[in-house]
Structure formats: structure tokens, C-alpha cells
Amino acid sequence: NAGVTQTPKFRVLKTGQSMTLLCAQDMNHEYMYWYRQDPGMGLRLIHYSVGEGTTAKGEVPDGYNVSRLKKQNFLLGLESAAPSQTSVYFCASSFGQCNSGNTIYFGEGSWLTVV
Amino acid sequence: AQSVAQPEDQVNVAEGNPLTVKCTYSVSGNPYLFWYVQYPNRGLQFLLKYITGDNLVKGSYGFEAEFNKSQTSFHLKKPSALVSDSALYFCAVRDSNRDDKIIFGKGTRLHILP
Helix, strand or coil: CCCEEEECCEEEECCCCCEEEEEEECCCCCEEEEEEEECCCEEEEEEEECCCCCCEECCCCCCEEEECCCCCEEEEEECCCCHHHCEEEEEEEECCCCCCCCCCEECCCEEEEEC | CCEEECCCCEEEEECCCCEEECCEEECCCCEEEEEEEECCCCCEEEEEEECCCCCEEECHHHCEEEEECCCCEEEEEECCCCHHHCEEEEEEEEECCCCCCCEECCCEEEEEEC
């Protein structure tokens, strides 16, 4: 069982370039999330989705866009990369039924450097 | 707004000694509380969670956590630390009144000294 898979694992971008991170989950989860992890900042939620075709902003959405065209995929796009977006990005998913404590499952991370 | 705090950036414990990693939270409804562990260059792994019921929750790798409603805390504990427990630990909370997202603390780095 693959769980949550992120691609690519490593990427170096030049300032102003665009790119898309792909997240795929095979657990039939409704909820999917994109977090970024920076030293001393912990995990901060960028965007999330509560179901196919829906997206919502998290704590730090600026400079990012997302799409959830298929239930199993959640794409994170950087329209014009900036050095401040150098970070480790984690995708996650959960069943997320109403008023429940569903466990959230994480991918292995995508290391992005913007030069 | 819901929030979670981990007051210690780093905790050092000698191998074999008991360990505690602290977490406090703030939510408007009933809390759903989680602990995750992250090893170097890896994603977060689920350790344990509190939803309801017994205040002492047992999880993976011998860890447990105690839910204290009056102190709004959910401290992670282990009776006898191993060097292999050295990692970054995250506390997280989901508000039962907001069925949308989980908020993570900033993490506590645990060093187990041989």
C-alpha cells in the first residue's frame, strides 16, 4: 500500500519559474492538505481540500495555488517562485468525516530550493 | 481560534530515564489531539491520538500521552527513553467544532543521550 506519494522529491528552481508538486493518495481519503515546514516554524498549512473539486486557504496561501480535480490527487502550484518559498513541502490526507478524530497521513516530503 | 503550543524547542534526556514532551492547546469545542514523530529527512509518522474516553492514551513505540482537560494539556511520555527515540515531535489539535483542518505545534526536538 503506497499511502501518500509526493513527486518530485527534490527540485531546484530559479526565481520567477513556475512548477507543480503532485500528491497522490490511494486510501480513498476525502481530505487532503499541503503543508510547508521551515526551521523553527513547525508545519504551516498552505491549502487544503475537503473533497473532490473543493479547495480552501490555510495559514500561508499567498504565492500558491491548488487543484483537486480527482479525489486521489492534490496539486500544489507555484506561479512565480520566490526564494522565500524555499522549504520542505508535505502533502497529507485523512478521511475527515464530520466531528471525528481521523488520523492524518503524510507523504515523505518534497525539498524545494529557489535560487 | 484553535491553537497548540509546545513550550520547549529541545528536550535532552539520558537513555533509560523517563521523558516528557509538553503540549498545551486551545479550542472552542472538544479537542481531538495527536502526536506525530519525524525522523530526519522523512515525513511525519502518527504516534497516538486522544478523541474521547480514558485520559491516558497508549501509542506506538512505547509512548503514551495524558489528556488533562483542566490544564488543557496533552503531554507525551515514555517510561524509559531509547537513543532511537531521538527525533522531532509534533503535537496537533483538531477542533470538534471545525471539521476542516488540524493545527500543528512548532515541534520539540528530543535528544536522548547515551
